Amino acid sequence: MRASCLRCGTAADSAFAEKAERSLFLAALVTQMDDFREQMESDWAAFSDELHHRILPALHATDDVSIDVAALQKMADDVREQCLAWPGPVQAEFEMVAARVAAAAAVTALPKRWREKQDLLNHFRQLKRKLRRNGAVERDVSLASVPGDSSPGFMEVALFFCTLRAPSGRRTPADFFGTARAPAPSEGLVRVSLPDFDGVASNGPELPFGWTHHRKRATGNTSKSLEISSCIVLDIEHFVHHVVAGREPGSRETTVFVHGFNSTFANSALKMALYAYKLRENPIVLFSWPSFQSVDQYGGDEAHAMWAVSHFVAFMKRLLTSYRLEKVHVLARSMGSRVALYGLARLIGWKAPKGAARLGQLVLAAPDFDTGEFFDLQAELSQVVERITVYCSANDQALHLSARVHGGLPRLGNFSTRGLHSASRHVPLADNVDVIDATGFDKSVIGHTYVFTHTGVVEDVCAVLRGAAAASRRAALRPERFEDAFRYWRFVGGAERPAKAEQENVESELCEENAT
Known part of the structure; x- marks a missing residue:
């Protein structure tokens, strides 16, 4: 995956844009999955099954050391390549999403304490939840609450x-x-993370468009404070x-x-x-x-x-x-x-x-x-x-x-x-x-x-x-x-x-x- 920063051309800026592009593409895949499913029709079962198997290692990661960031980056890149290579009318839609994401990544702001590893883990788990709601996979223990963890998590x-x-x-x-x-x-679009003190994720209906729920923040912040997760110019x-x-x-x-x-x-x-x-x-x-x-x-x-x-x-x-x-x-x-x-x-x-x-x-x-x-x-x-x-x-x-x-x-x-x-x-x-x-x-x-x-x-x-x-x-x-x-x-x-x-x-x- 290659991305360039529209604001400046340093290696650090290109690396940042590449990380942001991975994050934004996975987020777009989650939020627009219902549209992709309708366009694929009979191809959806094969597409979702392949997608599920690609992200399985991330879903079974139970702690911060069981999988490294390089493996998660490759997983995200493979997911993107699967989408862009999928035949049929949906391919043009995936290409348009990828182009928009690349442009947005160059003007996206993320917190100083943002950690790519936790962010990618959060996206893969959200992707699994979306696949499950669409009937693509059965519920498994990898998405269950961690034993002894009574935290309501964080709503974005x-x-x-x-x-x-x-x-x-x-x-x-x-x-x-x-x-x-x-x-x-x-x-x-600006995303704000706050504690899920009303238990919306566990008690309410499907989350509104663009909302996500995570057990951990990508910044590692565990306090009850509110924080801005990202700011994206569209x-x-x-x-x-x-x-x-x-x-x-x-x-x-x-x-x-x-x-x-x-x-x-x-x-x-x-x-x-x-x-x-x-x-x-x-x-x-x-x-x-x-x-x-x-x-x-x-x-x-x-x-x-x-x-x-x-x-x-x-x-x-x-x-x-x-x-x-x-x-x-x-x-x-x-x-x-x-x-x-x-x-x-x-x-x-x-x-x-x-x-x-x-x-x-x-x-x-x-x-x-x-x-x-x-x-x-x-x-x-x-x-x-x-x-x-x-x-x-x-x-x-x-x-x-x-x-x-x-x-x-x-x-x-x-x-x-x-x-x-x-x-x-x-x-x-x-x-x-x-x-x-x-x-x-x-x-x-x-x-x-x-x-x-x-x-x-x-x-x-x-x-x-x-x-x-x-x-x-x-x-x-x-x-x-x-x-x-x-x-x-x-x-x-x-x-x-x-x-x-x-x-x-x-x-x-x-x-x-x-x-x-």
């Missing part, structure tokens, strides 16, 4: 992305995209294919996440990995705009956010018209609410072509947005989305600071009954706009991350994105009124602590942002 979830950030020149996934604006958007045609394939059977919805101020690309992916894991039914797409990633550059990030609006509009139009979707939800946090609100406002008069998807839920999490401006905007915006849900908190110190920067004008995510009531006297809230008070749910000093770190809030946001009923019909919420006029909602049971398991898993990795 796939998130799609569209970013306006320029590549940084680094090859680790956490640093792959930097702070500068890119001349054109990049799209692709051409637009390949990106569309993956988004379409990533939907659960019968599902034609997706959720777009827009991050806030002082956010890295990696941190946004880690935050949304929890939502991807919880939602499962529909794919998540990150819309990542440039950020200086510094608390001293609030004004600079504001400029980046406003510059990103037109690009967000273009991306949303493409998502609504070119991906065979029925509904697109938007989850925007902090300063990202400006990108989402100003962008969606430009779609109010847009005449979508026949067959286009419609806008679904709009969730604003701790929005750093002028309260008065939102009340003016929501009257029209509420007519083009199904529902607007605003999560806010009186203890959000980041938004207190933002209000001071903006001349004392209140921010939408900084809960204040008097401020919200004052705005609503001029422009009443539309019937499909819910304001939810999450005060006290974030125990940190800043109080700005409750939508990612508190189980109750996370579950409610997931319910909204699944198309749950209005706040008035959700058992987790109770109605409140201020001066018998302004209506809003609070969580039943107050600000209880998050479930311990999830708190450890999430808070150990999701760093607190020091401002909005």
Whole structure:
């Protein structure tokens, strides 16, 4: 197998690309196996039987010393050659996959601690599971749990992305995209590994497209933290294919996440990995705009956010018209609410072509947005989305600071009954706009991350994105009124602590942002 790095031509880069190409080809074989089986028809039995026998030595490897990396590399190369040499119409499909993988390998980022041996073992075991589900082989003891190992293992979830950030020149996934604006958007796939604390692999149905479950991480990391496994840039045609394939059977919805101020690309992916894991039914797409990633550059990030609006509009139009979707939800946090609100406002008069998807839920999490401006905007915006849900908190110190920067004008995510009531006297809230008070749910000093770190809030946001009923019909919420006029909602049971398991898993990795 030969691969060249598009970024530079050193031997080290070529060796890295070759390793990445092996990994990506096996991953593609697993995720597209159902398609290959349909194309092969009667040839499938012979193909799968030969494939199974090729990977048997890896399946029977019970420890780190029973098989070496060179043997696994040869096994992976033999699998690739079998696919490319298989006669019939499917050969062209295998060749196309191989070409795409070779291109993607040159611009793929992997963690510094990534180990090829464990990665290949994980892929071969996943390949065996897929073959078994397709009826190609019988279950055997090689895939059984290790005696005495009660660990739930690690789930690797796939998130799609569209970013306006320029590549940084680094090859680790956490640093792959930097702070500068890119001349054109990049799209692709980022994979995040997290503990399978809900037991999805053992209790749930077949995993969503692109998801994998492993007993060990390729990096060797055994902690409960979240980590990015890989970041892959894809051409637009390949990106569309993956988004379409990533939907659960019968599902034609997706959720777009827009991050806030002082956010890295990696941190946004880690935050949304929890939502991807919880939602499962529909794919998540990150819309990542440039950020200086510094608390001293609030004004600079504001400029980046406003510059990103037109690009967000273009991306949303493409998502609504070119991906065979029925509904697109938007989850925007902090300063990202400006990108989402100003962008969606430009779609109010847009005449979508026949067959286009419609806008679904709009969730604003701790929005750093002028309260008065939102009340003016929501009257029209509420007519083009199904529902607007605003999560806010009186203890959000980041938004207190933002209000001071903006001349004392209140921010939408900084809960204040008097401020919200004052705005609503001029422009009443539309019937499909819910304001939810999450005060006290974030125990940190800043109080700005409750939508990612508190189980109750996370579950409610997931319910909204699944198309749950209005706040008035959700058992987790109770109605409140201020001066018998302004209506809003609070969580039943107050600000209880998050479930311990999830708190450890999430808070150990999701760093607190020091401002909005």
